[in-house]
Amino acid sequence: MSSQALNQSLPLTESAPDLNAFWMPFTANRSFKDKPRMIDSADGFYYTSSDERKILDSLSGLWTSGAGHCHPKIVEAVQKQVAKLDYAVSFQVGHPGAFELAEKVTNMAPEGFDHCFFTNSGSESVETALKIALGFHHAKGNTSRTRLVGREKGYHGVNFGGISVGGLPANRKMFSGSLLPNTHHIPHTHNLEHNAFSKGQPQWGAHLADELERIVTLEDASNIAAVIVEPVAGSAGVLVPPVNYLRKLREICDRHGILLIFDEVITAFGRVGSAFASQRFDVIPDIITTAKGLTNGVIPMGAVLVRKEIHEAFMQGPEFAAEIFHGYTYSGHPVAAAAGIATLDVYQEEGLFERARENEKTFEDALHSFNGVENVIDIRNFGLMGAIELAPREGAPGVRGFAIHTKCFEEGLLVRNGMDTLVFSPFLAFTEELFEKTFDIFKSVLKKIN
Numbered sequence: 511m512s513s514q515a516l517n518q519s520l521p522l523t524e525s526a527p528d529l530n531a532f533w534m535p536f537t538a539n540r541s542f543k544d545k546p547r548m549i550d551s552a553d554g555f556y557y558t559s560s561d562e563r564k565i566l567d568s569l570s571g572l573w574t575s576g577a578g579h580c581h582p583k584i585v586e587a588v589q590k591q592v593a594k595l596d597y598a599v600s601f602q603v604g605h606p607g608a609f610e611l612a613e614k615v616t617n618m619a620p621e622g623f624d625h626c627f628f629t630n631s632g633s634e635s636v637e638t639a640l641k642i643a644l645g646f647h648h649a650k651g652n653t654s655r656t657r658l659v660g661r662e663k664g665y666h667g668v669n670f671g672g673i674s675v676g677g678l679p680a681n682r683k684m685f686s687g688s689l690l691p692n693t694h695h696i697p698h699t700h701n702l703e704h705n706a707f708s709k710g711q712p713q714w715g716a717h718l719a720d721e722l723e724r725i726v727t728l729e730d731a732s733n734i735a736a737v738i739v740e741p742v743a744g745s746a747g748v749l750v751p752p753v754n755y756l757r758k759l760r761e762i763c764d765r766h767g768i769l770l771i772f773d774e775v776i777t778a779f780g781r782v783g784s785a786f787a788s789q790r791f792d793v794i795p796d797i798i799t800t801a802k803g804l805t806n807g808v809i810p811m812g813a814v815l816v817r818k819e820i821h822e823a824f825m826q827g828p829e830f831a832a833e834i835f836h837g838y839t840y841s842g843h844p845v846a847a848a849a850g851i852a853t854l855d856v857y858q859e860e861g862l863f864e865r866a867r868e869n870e871k872t873f874e875d876a877l878h879s880f881n882g883v884e885n886v887i888d889i890r891n892f893g894l895m896g897a898i899e900l901a902p903r904e905g906a907p908g909v910r911g912f913a914i915h916t917k918c919f920e921e922g923l924l925v926r927n928g929m930d931t932l933v934f935s936p937f938l939a940f941t942e943e944l945f946e947k948t949f950d951i952f953k954s955v956l957k958k959i960n
Contacts, residue, residue, distance in 0.1 A: 576780050628838075632799065720762075778804070
């Protein structure tokens with residue numbers, strides 16, 4: 511649909527913008543602009559499309575908006591802040607909001623995480639975490655520790671450090687000639703033969719953590735700075751860690767003096783029924799990356815949390831000099847900080863982490879009701895993260911999943927597809943009625959597309 515066609519779906523008082531100028535991220539631009547799916551507003555658990563239809567959001571934005579869209583308390587905090595202090599530099603100057611938010615975040619974090627560094631996105635949080643890991647070893651005199659270890663199918667944003675340690679081939683292919691050297695990858699844990707239709711953590715696969723020992727043997731521990739993994743891999747299609755897998759990674763890293771980074775951009779702030787996935791799995795890393803749910807998706811912001819000993823390693827040299835030459839123009843932005851403070855208050859005041867935990871069984875049962883449905887080859891879930899993987903059409907991988915995504919939107923449901931895997935990430939306070947509505951629409955569309 512062109513802009514002319516889009517105009518026909520808008521109220522008479524509005525006109526559609528020209529769609530040509532915006533090069534959309536992670537989007538089939540030509541297909542979208544031929545038949546756009548436009549959102550005009552949001553409230554609670556629903557979007558409203560440009561043709562004034564209610565669209566139930568089954569992904570909480572993009573894993574971002576667990577408290578619901580346009581939450582009144584967060585909206586009010588942002589409105590007040592932008593009228594009082596719209597911007598303040600964080601280089602050698604500060605404002606109270608950033609310090610208040612940092613205190614709130616670290617108070618929520620696992621014990622020992624006393625400091626956080628603000629960024630503007632998950633991608634920036636990963637870049638920051640990798641630089642902190644390298645800088646930590648340098649500050650401690652271990653200058654040979656420069657190698658980084660990621661994981662196959664891992665997603666750590668789209669900056670060069672993130673795609674270097676990441677393991678999604680499509681994200682790396684076009685840029686492979688310029689990725690960071692000295693990066694390695696351990697195997698992913700996705701195995702349909704052993705783990706298909708697991709509820710929660712699979713029993714098979716903890717031994718795959720031992721591949722890290724192979725890399726240590728090959729490259730020598732004295733050359734490895736850090737390992738980075740998602741506790742639950744989201745963008746790869748909700749890959750849940752096998753029982754004891756994360757614990758084994760922690761033990762190997764401890765044995766060899768390697769820092770362990772948990773990328774919790776998706777899993778933090780209630781997505782797995784606790785403030786952080788590291789708390790839910792009872793495996794504590796050295797560095798945690800966050801973003802998304804930090805501000806409920808209202809204002810872009812991320813944070814990197816570090817253990818006290820990592821921060822202290824940088825606190826040397828002249829006191830008038832910066833301890834780390836890194837940061838962003840918008841680090842700790844006052845409006846983002848206001849959104850973050852209000853968001854964390856909402857999580858606690860409304861008991862949203864606890865409500866998410868209570869919703870897990872309902873969500874799990876709804877997902878696994880599709881076991882045995884034509885073309886469904888796997889179902890995975892943990893916390894309020896779930897995926898239904900479909901068999902690809904012969905010679906056309908991804909076509910079935912994309913067709914379901916577009917048809918669901920037509921039927922009043924926003925669901926995300928990653929190729930032929932449909933991903934669900936409901937709001938933390940979803941109700942049984944909304945779970946039922948979500949999967950009734952999905953079931954109807956799946957029958958039509960099949």
